[in-house]
Amino acid sequence: MAEKSWVEACKTDDVEAEDVIRFDHSGRTFAVYRSEDDEYYATDGLCTHEKVHLADGLVMGNIIECPKHNGRFDYRTGDAKGAPVCVNLRTYPVRVEDGAVLIDIG
Amino acid sequence: MSAVVRDYSLSGPQGRAAVEAGLASAVWYSSPVARKQMKELMKRKDGPAIRDTLIWFASLAVFGGLGIALWGSWWAVPFFAVYGVLYCSASDSRWHECGHGTAFKTRWMNDVIYQMASFMVLREPTCWRWSHARHHTDTIIVGRDPEIGVPRPPKMLSLLSNFLAINSGLNELREVAIHTFGYLTPEERGYIPEMEQPKVFRTARIWAVIILGVIALSFVLHSWMPLVLVGLPSFYGAWLYLVFGLTQHAGLAEDVLDHRLNCRTVYMNPIFRFIYWNMNYHVEHHMFPMVPYHALPRLHAAIKGDTPPPYHGLLETYREIIPAVLRQRHDPEYHVVRVLPANARSAEELTAQPIAA
Numbered sequence: 180m181a182e183k184s185w186v187e188a189c190k191t192d193d194v195e196a197e198d199v200i201r202f203d204h205s206g207r208t209f210a211v212y213r214s215e216d217d218e219y220y221a222t223d224g225l226c227t228h229e230k231v232h233l234a235d236g237l238v239m240g241n242i243i244e245c246p247k248h249n250g251r252f253d254y255r256t257g258d259a260k261g262a263p264v265c266v267n268l269r270t271y272p273v274r275v276e277d278g279a280v281l282i283d284i285g
Numbered sequence: 286m287s288a289v290v291r292d293y294s295l296s297g298p299q300g301r302a303a304v305e306a307g308l309a310s311a312v313w314y315s316s317p318v319a320r321k322q323m324k325e326l327m328k329r330k331d332g333p334a335i336r337d338t339l340i341w342f343a344s345l346a347v348f349g350g351l352g353i354a355l356w357g358s359w360w361a362v363p364f365f366a367v368y369g370v371l372y373c374s375a376s377d378s379r380w381h382e383c384g385h386g387t388a389f390k391t392r393w394m395n396d397v398i399y400q401m402a403s404f405m406v407l408r409e410p411t412c413w414r415w416s417h418a419r420h421h422t423d424t425i426i427v428g429r430d431p432e433i434g435v436p437r438p439p440k441m442l443s444l445l446s447n448f449l450a451i452n453s454g455l456n457e458l459r460e461v462a463i464h465t466f467g468y469l470t471p472e473e474r475g476y477i478p479e480m481e482q483p484k485v486f487r488t489a490r491i492w493a494v495i496i497l498g499v500i501a502l503s504f505v506l507h508s509w510m511p512l513v514l515v516g517l518p519s520f521y522g523a524w525l526y527l528v529f530g531l532t533q534h535a536g537l538a539e540d541v542l543d544h545r546l547n548c549r550t551v552y553m554n555p556i557f558r559f560i561y562w563n564m565n566y567h568v569e570h571h572m573f574p575m576v577p578y579h580a581l582p583r584l585h586a587a588i589k590g591d592t593p594p595p596y597h598g599l600l601e602t603y604r605e606i607i608p609a610v611l612r613q614r615h616d617p618e619y620h621v622v623r624v625l626p627a628n629a630r631s632a633e634e635l636t637a638q639p640i641a642a
């Protein structure tokens with residue numbers, strides 16, 4: 180895997196447990212999640228229903244709920260969990276190094 | 286006065302013009318609320334909705350039971366009148382909240398009450414889920430929002446008939462009949478994704494069986510009672526949800542990207558708020574649909590400095606709505622202009638935020 184496709188999205192403390200933040204990079208937008216048990220995940224930043232930032236939504240367990248029409252995704256797999264979201268969310272590999280959250284945006 | 290003719294259909298030129306003007310799927314104004322506080326407000330709970338649902342079911346049983354006990358006497362009428370409002374008008378807000386998935390924390394509870402309330406208020410659950418999603422994306426944008434309750438110029442007869450759901454309810458039954466045979470209207474095909482369409486047909490067939498079953502039971506028993514309990518309350522109990530619902534947007538601006546200008550927040554008494562599940566905080570609900578009904582009063586307190594003053598009760602609200610709607614019959618350009626507080630931010634300040642792709 181090309182190392183250059185890994186970018187630092189944030190510091191581990193930038194996102195609270197069971198929460199999400201927005202990360203913009205090179206004209207793209209991502210959502211970076213921290214689960215209750217301090218695992219980190221990353222997905223595309225915009226809902227697949229309409230272009231709404233998921234980082235304004237609500238994290239409940241493994242679910243991110245979109246702030247616009249309450250569509251739900253499993254942020255670990257990107258699976259859409261029912262209307263009005265029908266298209267899965269793209270996910271990205273994540274690793275934590277020296278207190279930083281890196282995502283492979285390649 | 287040269288009034289522009291408005292085309293409210295979703296497939297007409299005005300919808301295309303809205304897209305070209307950047308009014309469709311646009312970024313809307315939202316009042317500043319710190320993320321920490323917003324997370325607190327968005328928090329889901331089962332407790333309040335379970336409590337309210339038990340009270341709702343118990344009230345239906347009591348008023349329906351007293352109506353049955355007094356069947357044949359005029360004394361049954363007031364009990365069925367209340368039963369009808371609980372059956373239909375309270376279902377309107379249950380349909381709404383559970384459709385957003387915010388009423389209960391537990392998903393299946395939202396889904397069960399959503400299906401039940403959809404039947405009781407006569408709104409096909411799949412069609413209306415998609416129509417309501419569009420209403421939130423493009424609130425009161427002409428040619429985009431399928432839920433504009435009072436188009437301009439208003440059609441007074443149809444509006445007034447809806448106090449008994451005559452137009453809306455019969456229209457819904459007509460659509461159920463169409464869906465039972467596996468067809469959708471062109472507009473529905475426009476906003477219901479293909480993979481969701483089989484659900485529409487399945488629900489319509491279940492509804493048709495229930496409705497025909499109740500009619501058959503009434504015939505067998507030689508009594509209207511089954512229909513007065515199931516089916517007809519969707520009509521005779523509809524008036525209060527329209528009284529509440531018209532306060533949301535009627536007479537206000539179209540084609541603006543700021544919910545403070547096209548929604549109303551109206552203070553109501555606790556009984557009305559129970560029936561309406563706090564949807565009287567309508568500016569707040571549209572701005573932050575993630576906030577459950579039980580947290581809307583707290584959200585209102587958090588942002589009221591940034592929104593126009595709320596209305597004090599239905600009387601004050603209808604003092605504005607009735608003259609505005611009557612005037613719109615001759616002057617469709619007219620609308621009530623909501624005035625923002627002097628220190629409030631404007632929509633332009635906020636909508637400058639680009640959306641990265």
Ligand code: FES
Pocket residue numbers: 226227228229230231245246247248249250251263264
């Ligand atoms: S924009 Fe996300 S559910 Fe509609």
